[in-house]
Amino acid sequence: MNTLSMEKKTLILSLLAGGYSLRTISRVSGVDRNTISKLLLEAGDNAREIMNREMVNLKVNKLQVDEIWTFIAKKQEAIRQGDSPEF
Numbered sequence: 001m002n003t004l005s006m007e008k009k010t011l012i013l014s015l016l017a018g019g020y021s022l023r024t025i026s027r028v029s030g031v032d033r034n035t036i037s038k039l040l041l042e043a044g045d046n047a048r049e050i051m052n053r054e055m056v057n058l059k060v061n062k063l064q065v066d067e068i069w070t071f072i073a074k075k076q077e078a079i080r081q082g083d084s085p086e087f
Helices: 006-017 022-029 033-054
Strands: none
Touching: 006 022, 006 033, 022 033
8 A cells, every 4th residue: 555755745735725726736746636635634633633632621702703604604695596594
């Protein structure tokens, strides 16, 4: 089984963080898109594990939530007839 070097993983994750597409990263790195997707899922799982372990008992006075509408619903001008009334 082939495994990616730490340098290659770092390159791929840096490009993903930079907003590059899977196809572009695949071309630049020479790594298959499925492998890139698996690496992204693995990195996400590792990040979740670290966050759950380290980010506990925090006292939060203010919480800034940018762009939350993109995950909850949509902008007013994008609402179409037949959309849920909650939008």
